[in-house]
Amino acid sequence: RQVLVSGVSLAAAIGLPRFAAAQSPQVIKFSHVVAEKTPKGQAAIKFKELAEKKLGGKVQVQVFPSSQLFGDAKELEAVLLGDVQFIAPSLSKFDRYTKKVQLFDLPFLFDDVKAVDSFQASDKGKALLESMKARNLLGLAYWHNGLKQLSTNRDKLLRPEDVKGLKFRIQQSDVLEAQFRAMGANPQKMAFSEVYQALQTGVVDGQENTWSNIYSQKFFEVQKTIAETNHGVIDYMVVTNAKWWDGLPADIRKGLSEAMAEATAHGNKLAGEFNEDDRKKIESAGKARIQKLSKDDVAAWRKAMEPVWKKFEGEIGKDLVDAARKAA
Ligand code: LMR
Numbered sequence: 001r002q003v004l005v006s007g008v009s010l011a012a013a014i015g016l017p018r019f020a021a022a023q024s025p026q027v028i029k030f031s032h033v034v035a036e037k038t039p040k041g042q043a044a045i046k047f048k049e050l051a052e053k054k055l056g057g058k059v060q061v062q063v064f065p066s067s068q069l070f071g072d073a074k075e076l077e078a079v080l081l082g083d084v085q086f087i088a089p090s091l092s093k094f095d096r097y098t099k100k101v102q103l104f105d106l107p108f109l110f111d112d113v114k115a116v117d118s119f120q121a122s123d124k125g126k127a128l129l130e131s132m133k134a135r136n137l138l139g140l141a142y143w144h145n146g147l148k149q150l151s152t153n154r155d156k157l158l159r160p161e162d163v164k165g166l167k168f169r170i171q172q173s174d175v176l177e178a179q180f181r182a183m184g185a186n187p188q189k190m191a192f193s194e195v196y197q198a199l200q201t202g203v204v205d206g207q208e209n210t211w212s213n214i215y216s217q218k219f220f221e222v223q224k225t226i227a228e229t230n231h232g233v234i235d236y237m238v239v240t241n242a243k244w245w246d247g248l249p250a251d252i253r254k255g256l257s258e259a260m261a262e263a264t265a266h267g268n269k270l271a272g273e274f275n276e277d278d279r280k281k282i283e284s285a286g287k288a289r290i291q292k293l294s295k296d297d298v299a300a301w302r303k304a305m306e307p308v309w310k311k312f313e314g315e316i317g318k319d320l321v322d323a324a325r326k327a328a
Pocket of ligand 1: 209
């Protein structure tokens with residue numbers, strides 16, 4: 001009798017699986033490569049808080065920032081293997097899974113994050129979230145960071161000819177590789193976690209990134225000049241394992257979806273502020289000099305990077321490029 005009143009034993013006695021009675025929360029891991037004080041870092045923390053609140057006791061979300069669990073080289077594979085449930089790689093890091101998302105790497109495609117946002121919210125933008133489903137990757141949201149700036153260890157960085165022959169760290173992206181080659185520079189694909197040291201030791205001369213990443217990774221301490229080129233965008237897609245997601249109990253999937261939508265709004269609102277503040281902090285630190293550009297200078301960068309469009313338009317799809325341009 002006594003045995004039968006205990007939940008677990010009762011469950012066992014009537015043939016329920018153990019977990020139904022034990023009710024320990026489902027552990028869900030979220031891994032990313034940036035620092036906590038960044039738009040992505042804050043959005044991930046918000047997602048954890050909201051998911052745990054909405055699903056009271058049913059899930060525990062563990063967030064691992066700064067490549068602590070998985071870095072660029074492993075994180076996509078880890079999602080597919082089920083070793084982590086959520087990641088949010090930059091849109092430049094999906095080209096092994098789809099050529100379409102390469103769209104976002106086309107130089108000077110978007111004038112500002114508002115334009116990026118309006119494309120992402122369009123039917124074609126939303127469809128890209130599902131463009132890797134055949135590979136078992138499902139996109140749940142776009143998260144913003146911001147526009148990219150170009151930095152080097154040289155004093156002069158005003159025009160494209162100033163980067164000729166220099167080595168640049170790039171993300172895992174053939175479009176970005178072509179972008180630097182078009183300017184006669186030497187691009188090198190490298191994981192985010194290795195960039196600071198590569199800049200510090202001179203393995204590479206420069207890199208491209210948002211103010212937020214340049215500040216939070218301290219790249220500004222090991223670079224001489226940062227040109228305010230705004231030549232491209234770093235934004236993210238939060239992705240999960242499609243089979244895992246589809247197999248979740250409906251209430252958990254619903255709670256996670258709601259948490260994701262709210263965390264997205266929160267992080268996307270912060271992104272502009274982070275980049276603005278971090279730009280100011282870099283300026284007042286007095287280490288790297290910020291090189292402002294005239295309209296003429298910007299036109300020169302745009303022209304130098306133009307060949308990339310022709311090269312990738314076919315792979316990406318002209319319809320998509322046109323839709324993005326319209327939104328921009
Ligand atoms: C980079 O690799 O430079 C960025 O994609 C890092 C990030 O996640 O913002």
